[in-house]
Amino acid sequence: MEYFLQQLINGVTLGSIYGLIAIGYTMVYGIVGMINFAHGDVFMVGAFMALIVYLALVAIGITFVPLALLVVLIVAMALTALYGWTVERIAYRPLRGSFRLAPLISAIGMSIFLQNYVQLAQGARVKPLPPVVPGGHQFGAAEGFVVNISNVQILIVVTTVALMAIFTVIVAKTSLGRAQRACEQDRKMASLLGVDVDRTISLTFVMGAALASVAGLMYLLYYGVVDFYIGFVAGVKAFTAAVLGGIGSLPGAMLGGLLIGLIETFWSAYFSVEYKDVAAFSILAIVLIFLPSGLLGRPEVEKV
Amino acid sequence: MTEPMLTIRGVTAYYGAIAALKGVDIDVAKGEIVTLIGANGAGKSTLMMTIFGSPQARDGSIVYDGRDITRMPTHEIARLRIAQSPEGRRIFPRMTVLENLQMGAAVTQFAHFDEDLRRMFDLFPRLKERVSQRGGTLSGGEQQMLAIARALMSRPQFLLLDEPSLGLAPLIAKQIFAAIGELNRTEGLTVFLVEQNAYHALKLAHRGYVMVNGSITLSGAGRELLEREEVRAAYLEGGRH
Ligand SMILES: Nc1ncnc2c1ncn2[C@@H]1O[C@H](COP(=O)(O)OP(=O)(O)OP(=O)(O)O)[C@@H](O)[C@H]1O
Numbered sequence: 046m047e048y049f050l051q052q053l054i055n056g057v058t059l060g061s062i063y064g065l066i067a068i069g070y071t072m073v074y075g076i077v078g079m080i081n082f083a084h085g086d087v088f089m090v091g092a093f094m095a096l097i098v099y100l101a102l103v104a105i106g107i108t109f110v111p112l113a114l115l116v117v118l119i120v121a122m123a124l125t126a127l128y129g130w131t132v133e134r135i136a137y138r139p140l141r142g143s144f145r146l147a148p149l150i151s152a153i154g155m156s157i158f159l160q161n162y163v164q165l166a167q168g169a170r171v172k173p174l175p176p177v178v179p180g181g182h183q184f185g186a187a188e189g190f191v192v193n194i195s196n197v198q199i200l201i202v203v204t205t206v207a208l209m210a211i212f213t214v215i216v217a218k219t220s221l222g223r224a225q226r227a228c229e230q231d232r233k234m235a236s237l238l239g240v241d242v243d244r245t246i247s248l249t250f251v252m253g254a255a256l257a258s259v260a261g262l263m264y265l266l267y268y269g270v271v272d273f274y275i276g277f278v279a280g281v282k283a284f285t286a287a288v289l290g291g292i293g294s295l296p297g298a299m300l301g302g303l304l305i306g307l308i309e310t311f312w313s314a315y316f317s318v319e320y321k322d323v324a325a326f327s328i329l330a331i332v333l334i335f336l337p338s339g340l341l342g343r344p345e346v347e348k349v
Numbered sequence: 350m351t352e353p354m355l356t357i358r359g360v361t362a363y364y365g366a367i368a369a370l371k372g373v374d375i376d377v378a379k380g381e382i383v384t385l386i387g388a389n390g391a392g393k394s395t396l397m398m399t400i401f402g403s404p405q406a407r408d409g410s411i412v413y414d415g416r417d418i419t420r421m422p423t424h425e426i427a428r429l430r431i432a433q434s435p436e437g438r439r440i441f442p443r444m445t446v447l448e449n450l451q452m453g454a455a456v457t458q459f460a461h462f463d464e465d466l467r468r469m470f471d472l473f474p475r476l477k478e479r480v481s482q483r484g485g486t487l488s489g490g491e492q493q494m495l496a497i498a499r500a501l502m503s504r505p506q507f508l509l510l511d512e513p514s515l516g517l518a519p520l521i522a523k524q525i526f527a528a529i530g531e532l533n534r535t536e537g538l539t540v541f542l543v544e545q546n547a548y549h550a551l552k553l554a555h556r557g558y559v560m561v562n563g564s565i566t567l568s569g570a571g572r573e574l575l576e577r578e579e580v581r582a583a584y585l586e587g588g589r590h
């Protein structure tokens with residue numbers, strides 16, 4: 046029982062990180078209909094940004110952790126968002142309206158570029174971060190079992206839930222969110238109503254990148270190390286999460302992220318660590334056989 | 350002489366290598382209702398979209414309210430108090446009726462949203478009943494009402510309507526034409542509309558144009574065109590309607 050609870054906590058933490066990244070895949074897919082394969086690497090850039098900003102803050106003597114984390118969060122979000130914007134601007138926008146595979150190829154190129162760029166600029170070796178948020182809580186000592194929740198885990202889950210709530214409200218209730226959904230559903234009509242489609246698409250990349258950078262910061266705090274390659278694996282997992290939840294669906298990305306995190310953790314805990322990725326992908330395959338549009342994806346029923 | 354609202358001169362437009370508009374001249378004065386009729390594939394909808402820069406005119410010029418908009422991006426044109434209910438209605442299928450109307454009001458910064466919403470519900474009570482239903486599940490006629498209401502939500506001074514009566518029961522179509530006439534008389538709304546329902550449209554209009562194969566072949570006062578033999582033969586089934 047205690048083992049189960051412990052794994053549940055670990056799985057939810059991991060799932061939060063996947064979910065934050067998955068939102069970027071799903072929003073971009075929704076609005077431009079392409080998989081932004083460079084998104085995982087934008088997450089990686091975000092993790093590096095967080096590390097660099099944190100070290101810089103320490104260097105200038107800001108060591109009060111809550112303040113430092115808040116500054117890191119904001120600065121890393123802003124800088125990574127700039128990367129997201131730039132990627133869209135140079136790799137995708139010029140290809141809008143060309144054949145369908147073109148932006149996909151460009152995305153893969155962008156992904157390789159970002160990896161190599163970070164490898165060159167930061168070195169290929171793993172970069173460590175000393176524990177920033179120490180401590181945790183123990184439960185159940187009285188009942189005779191012990192479950193640990195670290196403060197980092199609490200921070201990750203709380204931040205994720207808050208950001209997801211904020212983004213859900215943005216997409217559902219604000220003018221920007223409506224413009225995004227309008228571009229998703231009928232780009233030409235949106236422009237007839239005064240929506241600047243290019244700008245709206247740019248902002249979508251910016252939002253996705255900002256969330257990915259938060260995921261990067263969380264990853265850094267949780268694992269304490271980053272390298273230029275983390276974007277690939279995490280990107281594939283988050284992409285899987287987005288597809289599992291139903292690509293294009295915001296709640297789907299969150300649910301998918303959570304599920305992939307849980308599956309991976311429980312599989313490692315009860316079966317074998319080596320096959321945890323196989324487990325995640327197998328479940329994806331099985332779900333897609335029965336629900337081709339994912340768990341919360343939309344089946345086509347409207348008349349248009 | 351009345352002030353011009355829209356002046357189109359020698360406009361051509363292409364889909365790839367195919368010319369859809371072959372040198373079109375059209376004038377719409379402020380406060381006028383002008384109707385464009387023509388056979389299927391004549392280029393009417395293309396002209397409506399070309400006014401909005403999508404596709405852009407290759408030659409010629411489009412001047413709207415004293416401003417050359419020939420090369421302006423679509424979304425900037427849409428912010429000049431000109432609105433369109435386009436061919437095929439193009440309701441956002443996964444947005445509610447209310448959200449569709451909010452999309453229409455976006456260019457006004459929602460300055461008089463509640464008031465305008467009430468006006469639309471007075472004009473189309475059906476939309477009020479359906480306010481939180483998703484656009485894609487509305488009936489064809491309800492979608493048509495929503496498309497027109499969405500265009501009006503931007504408080505346009507110039508309204509483009511591409512086949513507003515399409516798919517509507519005759520009674521509702523009549524109501525819509527009456528509403529357009531009313532807005533024109535009371536608020537001075539200038540209207541440029543494309544119609545298959547040539548009889549009603551020409552009766553409503555001050556002036557009309559006939560388009561054949563990407564060019565304007567006839568123009569004149571609405572009722573005058575109705576009397577023309579070639580118009581009656583081609584667009585009014587020999588006078589019956
Ligand atoms: N997106 C497009 N790509 C290629 N050709 C097009 C496109 N849209 C329209 N056309 C062609 O341009 C011509 C004019 O089309 P348009 O839609 O303007 O006609 P219309 O007068 O509105 O006809 P209808 O009364 O049937 O609506 C047609 O021959 C049509 O096939």
Ligand SMILES: [Mg+2]
Nearest residue numbers: 393394395436
């Ligand atoms: Mg047409």
